[in-house]
Amino acid sequence: MFKLFRVDFYHMFYKKWFWIFTAFMVASAVGFCAMQYTAMDYVVALDRVIFLPMAFFGIAAAALVGMVIGEDFSDGIVKNKMISGKSRASVYFANLVASTLGCILMYLFTIMISYGMGIHLFENNVPFEKLLLFICLGFVTICNYAAVYCMVTMIVGNKSLALMFCMGIAFVLLFLSIHVDGMLARPEMKDGQINPFYVSGLKRTIYEWIHDINPTGQAAQLSQMECLFPVRYVIAALLSILLCSLVGYGVFCRKDIK
Amino acid sequence: MEYVLETNNLSKKYKDSLALDRFTMHVPKGSVYGFVGQNGAGKTTLIRLVCGLIKPTGGEYTLYGVHSDSKDIAKVRRRMGAIVETPSFYAEMTAKENLRQQGLLLGLPSFDYVDEILKLVGLGNAGKKKAKNFSLGMKQRLGIAIALVGDPDLLILDEPMNGLDPQGIVEIRELILSLNRERQITVIISSHILDELARVATHYGFIDKGRMVKEMSAREVEAAYRKRTYIKVTDTKALARVLDDMNITYEISSDKEAYVFDKIGVSQLAILLEKEKCEILSMQEKEESLESFYISLVGGGDHV
Structure with missing residues (x-):
């Protein structure tokens, strides 16, 4: 599998897509910093800015994974790997690892730019431990994104369709995250009385899990640098990664490669 | 093997x-x-x-x-x-x-x-x-x-x-x-x-x-290619009689044309046909291509 991974990883950087989507994420990091710096009439805290570009990450990751793996299918590279005696398991997981590493590098570039600019422009209210925790949570989210989009692309197996499905899912996850975030943000008390629309009990727990399993829900928490249950966040992401990988690999194993 | x-x-x-x-x-x-x-x-x-x-x-x-x-x-x-x-x-x-x-x-x-x-x-x-x-x-x-x-x-x-x-x-x-x-x-x-x-x-x-x-x-x-000889004569009925006597496989395609699938002695055939008052107009040996061999194997019909 290492040989396959090496080829996939090399291929990821050889193609223009990685650099295009990384440039998009870096530009969004610069843009957010500039907007926060110029638009606000008060000193903005650093924790409001560092992870703000993560709001777009789902779309960039969908495009990157869909394009790179999808092109492998369209160019016949996946077919070639299997003719060369590579097992379906190694083809699937090498693509997953390469996609994950590609997304992680895109994330690191984005965060470095965001932090590098932010520390000079905004009030530094982020202790090192908190920064480290959220960077690590970011890694978990990236792995979650890569697992979702890798599953979709390996199942669809066609560049145009994969891109369409990945982008579609990116927006579905975004809208789901906005909806769930809105539900969870409802205050318990309103005008001194209990808010009847406050989500509580089991329903709240279910919503919280949905928000944590959804990589865009995780990205929303990252962008605000607020995560109430980091352990659940990690467990939910691991569950999502495991589920996506099992489903993706299972379907890919039965798939006729064209 | x-x-x-x-x-x-x-x-x-x-x-x-x-x-x-x-x-x-x-x-x-x-x-x-x-x-x-x-x-x-x-x-x-x-x-x-x-x-x-x-x-x-x-x-x-x-x-x-x-x-x-x-x-x-x-x-x-x-x-x-x-x-x-x-x-x-x-x-x-x-x-x-x-x-x-x-x-x-x-x-x-x-x-x-x-x-x-x-x-x-x-x-x-x-x-x-x-x-x-x-x-x-x-x-x-x-x-x-x-x-x-x-x-x-x-x-x-x-x-x-x-x-x-x-x-x-x-x-x-x-x-x-x-x-x-x-x-x-x-x-x-x-x-x-x-x-x-x-x-x-x-x-x-x-x-x-x-x-x-x-x-x-x-x-x-x-x-397995069936070599065949195309013959154009004045009277295929006479040709058929001669070929039957010679015990040779043939196929009449029109009143003047026929295909012969076995090897034939051209001189002998010409002499026998002359006795039947039949004249050979033209004669050509044809070889089946792989394509026609394939079609003969799988049957014509819907094949190219």
């Missing part, structure tokens, strides 16, 4: 159609195996099955003696190279980079083979041109070059002549022959350009509607 590939009652069913129906074939080691069949006969389905791209719904195959259900079947595939439908390569890379990538994929220790293979397939001067800008013939040759990385014993080419110009067809044919003769690579070629196939194949497998109609060596096919 040693076989590199054998299939036994191999079947592949898609939703509504049976692409391969209890298909059995034997590819001898060192042969150029011409896999003949019309579009949709099941040629590509068989190749995709052998390459592991799809799974059979029934039956089995062995590749170098390794059973299709064995865990080692993926390993043994490293001994083969293939182009299935269209050549596969990284479109953004040059020919050299593509061959290096294939070498990395196969875990080859060095890239010494790159220039040799490119020269062999006639892409030695491709330079820094990206594969996406290659002509169709160059793409086909690059596909073969990639398939040759790893020094395979078996090369499977699915319709390698499709879309090529006459010069390209000749080049690919020469390449196939040199790979088979000089490197002892067994080659399976699927094609429906039968005249081209007839120039390279040492063995044939004729497939129709997912079933193997017949497997034959090139010599057997040549021997």
